[in-house]
Amino acid sequence: xxxxxxxxxxxxxxxxxxxxxxxxxxxxxxxxxxxxxxxxxxxxxxxxxxxxxxxxxxxxxxxxxxxxxxxxxxxxxxxxxxxxxxxxxxxxxxxxxxxxxxxxxxxxxxxxxxxxxxxxxxxxxxxxxxxxxxxxxxxxxxxxxxxxxxxxxxxxxxxxxxxxxxxxxxxxxxxxxxxxxxxxxxxxxxxxxxxxxxxxxxxxxxxxxxxxxxxxx
Numbered sequence: 001x002x003x004x005x006x007x008x009x010x011x012x013x014x015x016x017x018x019x020x021x022x023x024x025x026x027x028x029x030x031x032x033x034x035x036x037x038x039x040x041x042x043x044x045x046x047x048x049x050x051x052x053x054x055x056x057x058x059x060x061x062x063x064x065x066x067x068x069x070x071x072x073x074x075x076x077x078x079x080x081x082x083x084x085x086x087x088x089x090x091x092x093x094x095x096x097x098x099x100x101x102x103x104x105x106x107x108x109x110x111x112x113x114x115x116x117x118x119x120x121x122x123x124x125x126x127x128x129x130x131x132x133x134x135x136x137x138x139x140x141x142x143x144x145x146x147x148x149x150x151x152x153x154x155x156x157x158x159x160x161x162x163x164x165x166x167x168x169x170x171x172x173x174x175x176x177x178x179x180x181x182x183x184x185x186x187x188x189x190x191x192x193x194x195x196x197x198x199x200x201x202x203x204x205x206x207x208x209x210x211x212x213x214x215x216x217x
Contacts, residue, residue, distance in 0.1 A: 021048040023162060023180050029124035031073040031164045032178055044213035047206060050180040053216055057176045064107040064116040066170065070095040073122035073164070081194055089197035094123060094163070094204050101211040112170035125162040159185035159199040163207060181207050 028035050037052040070091055078084040098121060102108065112118050160182060167177040183203025188195055 022050050023182050029073050031122040032166055038178055043210040045209050052178045054176040062117045064109045065102055066109050066112040066116055066118045067099050067102055068120045070121045073124050086197055097208045101208045114171045116170045118168040118170050121165040124164050157188050159188050159195055161200045161203040183207055
């Protein structure tokens with residue numbers, strides 16, 4: 001499965017060592033209005049991610065959450081490597097798992113209201129990392145449609161998923177939390193093998209574990 005990553009024409013960046021564990025600036029999608037404050041952190045489950053929390057954020061100020069439907073940003077399109085059904089399976093699974101994790105923390109409501117947080121989430125990309133050459137490649141949907149995945153050859157790859165999210169104070173309209181997460185899924189056979197929903201399910205599950213364990217302390 002391949003998700004839109006932005007219209008950047010970035011196809012490949014050779015790394016000297018292991019693949020980066022977090023997104024770099026060239027991989028930001030534009031879903032978040034500002035990225036300047038985001039910094040690398042280690043999550044409660046030990047994953048590296050990028051995050052910003054407003055200095056005056058206090059969880060107890062908010063009694064409920066409005067969870068907006070998960071979207072692709074930019075809009076995803078099916079390709080030879082990922083079908084429309086797979087795209088929807090991934091989106092639906094991400095939405096269901098995140099919604100359940102958030103519901104366990106605070107009451108979910110049907111529309112934003114004072115005293116609530118609005119949670120917006122976008123799947124912005126799936127990436128493929130050639131394992132043996134430590135070769136990192138961002139795969140925009142436009143590139144896949146054009147057939148450029150063939151350039152990756154036959155080496156096995158790690159399926160990876162990018163997600164961006166923010167929590168917004170419903171009363172002020174200002175973000176109080178921003179997150180950019182790079183998640184790791186299963187290994188796929190090569191750069192042309194179809195990617196299934198199951199290939200990135202573990203990446204989504206890891207993200208959900210950190211939602212459940214999130215604390216500002």
